[in-house]
Amino acid sequence: MSFKFSRREFGKAGLAAGALATLPISLVRLAFADSAQDFTFAYISDSHIQHIKGKEFVRNWDQGLKRAVAECNLLLPKPDFVIYGGDLAQLGTKPELDHGAEIMSACKHKVHYVMGEHDYYLDLGEYWSKLFGPHTYSFDHKGVHFVVLNSILTTDEWTFKRWPTAKQRMDEMAGLDNPNGSPFMVGEKQREWLKKDLEKVDKNTPLVVLSHSPLQKIFKNWNFWTDDAEQVQAILKPFKKVNVLYGHVHQIQYNKIGNIAFNSVMATAWPWPYPQSYALAESHLPVLTVPMNRADPFFERDATGWQFIGMNSGRVNATFQLPDNDTRKVAYNTKTDKPEDVSFQDPAKRIPPQNHY
Numbered sequence: 001m002s003f004k005f006s007r008r009e010f011g012k013a014g015l016a017a018g019a020l021a022t023l024p025i026s027l028v029r030l031a032f033a034d035s036a037q038d039f040t041f042a043y044i045s046d047s048h049i050q051h052i053k054g055k056e057f058v059r060n061w062d063q064g065l066k067r068a069v070a071e072c073n074l075l076l077p078k079p080d081f082v083i084y085g086g087d088l089a090q091l092g093t094k095p096e097l098d099h100g101a102e103i104m105s106a107c108k109h110k111v112h113y114v115m116g117e118h119d120y121y122l123d124l125g126e127y128w129s130k131l132f133g134p135h136t137y138s139f140d141h142k143g144v145h146f147v148v149l150n151s152i153l154t155t156d157e158w159t160f161k162r163w164p165t166a167k168q169r170m171d172e173m174a175g176l177d178n179p180n181g182s183p184f185m186v187g188e189k190q191r192e193w194l195k196k197d198l199e200k201v202d203k204n205t206p207l208v209v210l211s212h213s214p215l216q217k218i219f220k221n222w223n224f225w226t227d228d229a230e231q232v233q234a235i236l237k238p239f240k241k242v243n244v245l246y247g248h249v250h251q252i253q254y255n256k257i258g259n260i261a262f263n264s265v266m267a268t269a270w271p272w273p274y275p276q277s278y279a280l281a282e283s284h285l286p287v288l289t290v291p292m293n294r295a296d297p298f299f300e301r302d303a304t305g306w307q308f309i310g311m312n313s314g315r316v317n318a319t320f321q322l323p324d325n326d327t328r329k330v331a332y333n334t335k336t337d338k339p340e341d342v343s344f345q346d347p348a349k350r351i352p353p354q355n356h357y
């Protein structure tokens with residue numbers, strides 16, 4: 001598989017770059033040596049539709065998703081399908097999931113859904129399943145094997161025994177920096193399923209694994225973390241071209257572990273700040289007690305944005321357009337053999353981490 005990607009190509013296809021500058025979606029393009037095989041898919045994530053009362057919902061989150069769907073319908077080339085990356089709802093209620101599903105129903109493309117913790121912990125995914133189908137599944141598309149995992153499960157003790165009500169369970173898991181939360185995991189049952197699912201797949205077939213939480217360990221205290229990440233990575237190890245795309249973190253992240261390239265996608269709702277450090281030392285923990293910390297609360301698209309992701313021979317190059325921020329590009333550096341944020345390799349251009357003290 002080879003990949004050729006340029007923003008100009010998308011511009012030529014009918015969308016002016018300026019018009020794309022605030023799209024709260026991601027567009028992924030997989031291109032092959034035979035260009036007839038090229039395809040794109042779009043990725044929308046983390047809308048956190050939040051019910052107030054009656055027919056009232058938090059406007060900003062509604063607007064982020066509506067806009068993403070509208071823009072998705074206008075994309076040229078047309079994406080072959082759309083991934084919804086999880087956290088459609090804020091507290092997993094029927095009104096939120098119904099409202100989210102209604103907004104998504106305007107999408108003209110087939111949508112594959114990924115489970116987020118905000119969708120799950122009220123009724124353990126029951127109503128979500130009625131609307132969107134299974135939590136774990138795979139599909140093949142033009143020579144690429146896609147796997148969707150529910151990565152936000154946790155221990156039975158936490159899920160079934162600790163909380164007097166389902167609502168309290170949901171509220172505890174919904175807090176970003178809540179010590180009463182519990183680390184996410186894929187769990188043994190899905191890992192066994194994954195092994196079986198991949199048995200029939202040729203080791204040269206490109207894999208795209210879609211999860212909500214990162215299938216790697218970044219920052220436990222905010223649950224930017226999957227507890228059995230190493231075990232999942234071990235199952236993916238025999239494959240030559242593996243990409244993990246995830247939501248949940250509401251910010252730009254990228255990494256490579258062994259053969260696996262990791263990239264996050266943007267949220268349509270709000271950004272999470274970058275902690276002063278992702279180090280798991282107590283002295284580095286950010287103080288964060290405001291659930292929706294926005295750099296500019298009066299600009300509803302602040303620090304959301306869109307990205308084009310190109311996969312070149314199984315590697316991800318991502319170009320981010322961020323309203324009121326410099327464009328950023330995370331590209332695979334073949335010399336260092338890892339993805340790098342291109343501009344931020346220049347120390348003069350680095351932006352110091354946000355200070356929350």
Ligand SMILES: [Fe+2]
Binds near residue numbers: 048086087248
């Ligand atoms: Fe989220």
Ligand SMILES: [Fe+2]
Binds near residue numbers: 212247
């Ligand atoms: Fe999440």
